[in-house]
Every structure is written in C-alpha cells, then in structure tokens.
Amino acid sequence: MHWDKISTVGSKVIYLCKPGYLSAGTGNVSVCSASGKWDGAPILCQEINCWEPVLKPNAKMLWDGTSRIGSVVYYQCAEGYYTRSLRNYSVCGENGLWEDIDLWCEEISCGPPVALPHANLLWGHNSTPGSTVLYECMEGFYQESGNNMSTCSLSGEWGEVSIKCKAKCGPAPFLANSEVVWHNRSVVIHRCVAGYHSWRGSNVSVCGSSGEWQKATLRCIEIKPPINHLLIFNESCLQWKAEKYEEDTEVYKVTYTGSRDYQRSFYDKRKRFLSSKADQLKLCLGLLPVTNYSITITATSAKFTASVTTNTSLPVPPGPVVYYREFDTPLPTLSLRRSPNTLDLISLYQVFVLPVEGFMMFNCSSPAIAPPLSTLKSPAEYITAQFEVHRVGTEMNLTIGDGLLYGGFYNAPLESGKNYYIILRAVSQWKSALKSSCVLWAKVIATSYALRVSSLSAVATIGLVAVVIWGGYSIHWCFKKT
Incomplete structure (x- = not known):
C-alpha cells in the first residue's frame, strides 16, 4: 500500500503488486467513504509467468520447467550443427516474456574436397560430417604412395590425403639417327649412331608430370668434311659451313693466287687467317678485276683443305683525268695525261664531237662506232678519233678538226659558226664484255674570224x-x- 496514514473522508490508498506479480484486477485505488469505510479495491496480483520458452530450429532446450522471473533456459545445437550466436541462453523477464536472443544453428559442412594433381575425385557431393571422398589417379598415371580416402570431420574439415600419382610416359621417345643407352620409368639417355655426331641440345628425355616425355633436343647430323658448301658470292667473298662441335674454335688459313691471260707479268698472291666458333662463315677478300683466282681454305685443327676457283669480271674503267677548257678556235688542241699505272684495265680512248643544237642527250654506254670507210661524218655526234691505250703512253695531244685519221676515224674540220662539245670516253674491253666512262673534255665556241x-x-x-x-x-x- 502507498498511503499517507490519513483516514479522513476522501483519503486514498494505492495498491501496487509486489515484484514478481502483475496486477490482474480492474483498479488499484481504495477511497475512505462518508460511512467511515474504505472502498473495496478490485486489485488482483498474480505471480508473473513466462510460460514455455521459444523453440530454436535445429537446437534442443536445457530447461528446468520453471517460468518465473529470472528462470533461465539454455539452447544446444543438435548433432551436425554448430551455433553462430554470441549467447545460447534466454532469461524470463519482469514483463513476463523470455528474452529474445539471436541464435541459430548452422549445419556443419566441409565444403568441396581439395583437388590433387593428376587425380580424379570419387565423391557423392555430400560435405556433412562422416562424408567420404576417394581419390583415383588419372589415366596415364599410377598411385606411387600415400592414402587415397578423406573423411569430413565434426570440425568441418576434410581429413588429410597423401596420395601421389606418378606419370606413365610409355616407350622412350624417338630421336632421328640416335639410339637409347639408358632407360628407366622417368629418364632416357640418347646418343648418336655411328656416322653421326651430336650437334647442340640435350641428350636426356624426362618423363614430365603431365604424363608426356619432355623430349631431348639432341640433333644428330651426318659427319661431313669440316669445310662444306664452299661458294663465292659478290665475286670477291667466300661463304662456307663449318662441320664441327659448337664449342670448338677453328682457325682457317685462306690462300688465294690470281693471274691474267692478257697480262703475263701480273701475279697476285695473298693469304688471310680467320678464327671463329661460328658454323656459318663469310669472308671478303678484295679480289682484283678481270683476274683468274685459285682459292684454298684450310681448317688447321681438322687438317682439312677445300679449294675453289673464280674469274672476276670487268669493272667500269676510271674516268679520264682532264682539265675542261673552252676554245674560240676551230682547231683546238687538247691534252691528256695518263697515270703510268698499268692496272687500270683501259683498252682504248675515243673522242666524240657533239654539235650544240638545242636539247642534247649523250649515252656514254652506247656501243663503239665502227671506223667509217669514208671521211664523211654524220651531222649528229660522231667519233673523231680513237687511240689504243698502248699507243697513248703517259701523255697525248690531239688537235680537233685537223683532217687526219686516228684509229680509222676521220678527224673532220669543225664548221665555222657552230658550237661543239668534245667528250672523251675511256673503254675497257675483255672478250665480249665492254664497260666505259666519259668526261666532258672541252667546248668549242663559234666566233667570226x-x-x-x-x-x-x-x-x-x-x-x-x-x-x-x-x-x-x-x-x-x-x-x-x-
């Protein structure tokens, strides 16, 4: 009772249920009436009861059956499940309700089993505790050691599997021109057969984890002369293939001798040395033109010699060295000083006269014009003189238009009032080959006399x-x- 100890008419008493009880009546106040009596208060206090606790899926309750304030119920996940909650109990509260707790039980699962190299899984796709999985080696492999079964435990993990699958690579791999000298399940050693030698690469084949041979890279090539496929290119360069072991260094001695049919006194003899590990070799010798050469190459370590011959071709002759001049006389005298060098291969000199008439074009490589039978000249360009080189010496003077014959060509007088270009052509000729080079020698300018x-x-x-x-x-x- 909550009362102020006053009991006059109108005084009130308030009734409140004690802890552990709830008011079940229609009111809780009693008033002192004029008759001197307290009104009857319709209060009814009943003990608080939380009744049955809430059930949780996949869990069982540990409870003493009481549902008063402060009563406790515990939850325990069923076998094969584990709790994912922070609390596993609920208390009956003063509001007559069990505490609402966030509790759920999750099924234990080991998940998919681990995959192992070169092994297949025999499994029913069940990952609950007690489930099993078998491991079987793939085709081309065999079980070398270890256990091949794993079980899902209550801890949610698969048991350890130690199976090892070894590859079955089958027969030893084949290498051309080789034979097997040693072979077990996983390693093969090869060697070249008689008449062949090894050339680069490994001679061991290994059975790989994929069940296939990692084939040896050994090449067996036929034993050939140390200098092979010898040839000449660009007239002056040699090329050959070295048949040897790659790690070896070979020293080559190259000797070459040259002679000329048209020059009996000519003799060119030289030698070169080349040291190399390469299997493809090139060497340029700087051979002289229009020369017959005999070339020998000796591999000094192998004591083997190979030979080849070649004839160098006719080159374009060097241009004559002259000093250009302009003349205003109809009888200009021109001079040529020739080097005493007798290896320039020039056969003859030709002197051309070109009347200056508008646009002109002169082809230095045009064929030589045969000597005319008469002294008449053509109105266009013409040869006015020709000199064989052995008749020139080291100096030559020519007066253009003197009316004489030079090498069968008529040196016709120049016409007054016309301009002319004088061109000197050097010609090299050997058998059917002919090469030439030209220079502008002079210009004759027409004047009145x-x-x-x-x-x-x-x-x-x-x-x-x-x-x-x-x-x-x-x-x-x-x-x-x-």
Whole structure:
C-alpha cells in the first residue's frame, strides 16, 4: 500500500503488486467513504509467468520447467550443427516474456574436397560430417604412395590425403639417327649412331608430370668434311659451313693466287687467317678485276683443305683525268695525261664531237662506232678519233678538226659558226664484255674570224690564200699558179 496514514473522508490508498506479480484486477485505488469505510479495491496480483520458452530450429532446450522471473533456459545445437550466436541462453523477464536472443544453428559442412594433381575425385557431393571422398589417379598415371580416402570431420574439415600419382610416359621417345643407352620409368639417355655426331641440345628425355616425355633436343647430323658448301658470292667473298662441335674454335688459313691471260707479268698472291666458333662463315677478300683466282681454305685443327676457283669480271674503267677548257678556235688542241699505272684495265680512248643544237642527250654506254670507210661524218655526234691505250703512253695531244685519221676515224674540220662539245670516253674491253666512262673534255665556241665591213672587198695573191670578209662570214679560196 502507498498511503499517507490519513483516514479522513476522501483519503486514498494505492495498491501496487509486489515484484514478481502483475496486477490482474480492474483498479488499484481504495477511497475512505462518508460511512467511515474504505472502498473495496478490485486489485488482483498474480505471480508473473513466462510460460514455455521459444523453440530454436535445429537446437534442443536445457530447461528446468520453471517460468518465473529470472528462470533461465539454455539452447544446444543438435548433432551436425554448430551455433553462430554470441549467447545460447534466454532469461524470463519482469514483463513476463523470455528474452529474445539471436541464435541459430548452422549445419556443419566441409565444403568441396581439395583437388590433387593428376587425380580424379570419387565423391557423392555430400560435405556433412562422416562424408567420404576417394581419390583415383588419372589415366596415364599410377598411385606411387600415400592414402587415397578423406573423411569430413565434426570440425568441418576434410581429413588429410597423401596420395601421389606418378606419370606413365610409355616407350622412350624417338630421336632421328640416335639410339637409347639408358632407360628407366622417368629418364632416357640418347646418343648418336655411328656416322653421326651430336650437334647442340640435350641428350636426356624426362618423363614430365603431365604424363608426356619432355623430349631431348639432341640433333644428330651426318659427319661431313669440316669445310662444306664452299661458294663465292659478290665475286670477291667466300661463304662456307663449318662441320664441327659448337664449342670448338677453328682457325682457317685462306690462300688465294690470281693471274691474267692478257697480262703475263701480273701475279697476285695473298693469304688471310680467320678464327671463329661460328658454323656459318663469310669472308671478303678484295679480289682484283678481270683476274683468274685459285682459292684454298684450310681448317688447321681438322687438317682439312677445300679449294675453289673464280674469274672476276670487268669493272667500269676510271674516268679520264682532264682539265675542261673552252676554245674560240676551230682547231683546238687538247691534252691528256695518263697515270703510268698499268692496272687500270683501259683498252682504248675515243673522242666524240657533239654539235650544240638545242636539247642534247649523250649515252656514254652506247656501243663503239665502227671506223667509217669514208671521211664523211654524220651531222649528229660522231667519233673523231680513237687511240689504243698502248699507243697513248703517259701523255697525248690531239688537235680537233685537223683532217687526219686516228684509229680509222676521220678527224673532220669543225664548221665555222657552230658550237661543239668534245667528250672523251675511256673503254675497257675483255672478250665480249665492254664497260666505259666519259668526261666532258672541252667546248668549242663559234666566233667570226674577221671584222664586219659594209662593202665587199677582195684580195687575191697567186699561190696564197685569199680571204673575203662578207657579212661577218669568212670565205677561203686557194689559188693555184697555172
């Protein structure tokens, strides 16, 4: 009772249920009436009861059956399950309700079993405790050792499996021109058969974890001469293949001798040395032109010699060394100084005359023009002289237009009033081959050979030359005494 100890009319008493009890009546107040009595309070206090605890899936309750305030119920996950909650008990509260706890029981699972190399799984896809999985080696492999069964435990883990599957690689691999000298289940050693030698690569084949042979890379090649496939390219370079073990260094001695059919005194003899580990070799010798060469190569370690011959071709001759000049005379004299070097291979010199007429084109490589049978010249370019080189010596002078024959060509006089280019061509000729080079030697510029006058005049002298100057042109007569 909650009361102030006053019991006059109108005084009140409030009734509250004690702890552990709840009010079940319609009111809890009693009033002192005018009759001097307290009204009857309809309060009814009943003991608090939480009744049955809440069931949790896959869990069982540990409970003494009481449901008063402070009563406790414990939950325990069933076999094959484990709790994922922080609390596993509930208490009956003063509100007459069991505490709501976040509790659930999750089934124990080991998950998928671990995969092992080269092994198949025999498994029903069940990962609960007590489930089993068998391991079986794949095709091409066999079980070398270890156990092949695993069981899912209550801790949610598969038991350890120690199976080892070893590859079955089958027969030893085949290598061309080789034989097997040793073989077990996993290793094969090869060697080259008679008449062949090893050339690079490993001679061991290993059975790999995939069940296939990791094949040896050994190459067995036929035993050939130490110098093979000897040939000449670019006229002056050698190429050959070295038949040897790659790690060996070979020293090659190259000797070459040259002679010329057209030059009996010529003799070219030289030698070169080359040290190399390579199996493909090249060497350029700088051979002279139009020469017959005999070349020998000796592999000094192998004491083997190979030979080859070659004939070098005719090159383009060097351009003549001249000094270009311009002349205003119809009879210019040109000079050529030739080097005393007798190895320049020039056969002859030709002198061309080109009338300057508009656009001109001169082809230095055009064939030589045969000597004319007459002294008539063509109006276009023509050869005015030809000299064989052995007749030139070290110096040559030529007067253009002197009217003489040079090498069967007519050195025709130049026409007055015309401009000309003089071209010198050097020609090298050996058998059917012909090469040439050209230089511009001189230019002859047309001029008047007397002063212009306004009237005709003439002078005549017996036995001399009379010259008439008319309109800027010079006309020549020869008078013979009769």
